[in-house]
Amino acid sequence: xxxxxxxxxxxxxxxxxxxxxxxEDLANALRDAGKDVTFVVYPGQPHSFDAAGNGQxxxxxxxxxxxxxxxx
Numbered sequence: 001x002x003x004x005x006x007x008x009x010x011x012x013x014x015x016x017x018x019x020x021x022x023x024e025d026l027a028n029a030l031r032d033a034g035k036d037v038t039f040v041v042y043p044g045q046p047h048s049f050d051a052a053g054n055g056q057x058x059x060x061x062x063x064x065x066x067x068x069x070x071x072x
Contacts, residue, residue, distance in 0.1 A: 006036040006068045010057050012045025038064065 007030060011023045020041075027039035040060065045053040 001033070003030060003033070003035050006064070006071070007038070008061065008064045009037065009039045010042065010061065011039070012042045012047065012049055012053060014044055015047045017047040 009023045009027050011018065011020065013020070023039060027037050030037040040057070042049065042053055042057060045057075049057060
C-alpha cells in the first residue's frame with residue numbers, strides 16, 4: 001500500500017547474490033496489489049552487470065524513469 005510510483009525491477013539470470021524468486025515474488029506481489037511494475041530479466045548477467053549488460057539496462061532504465069516522470 002505504500003508503493004505509489006511505477007516500479008522497475010531489473011535482474012540478471014546469472015545473479016549469484018539474489019535468487020530469482022526474490023525479484024519475481026516482489027513483482028508478482030506488486031501486480032497483485034494493483035501496482036504498476038515492470039520486471040525485466042537479462043540473460044547471462046550476474047549481480048553486478050558486465051559492460052554489455054550495462055549497455056542494455058541503463059538506456060532502458062533512463063527511458064523508464066523519463067516516462068514515469070512525464071506521467072507525474
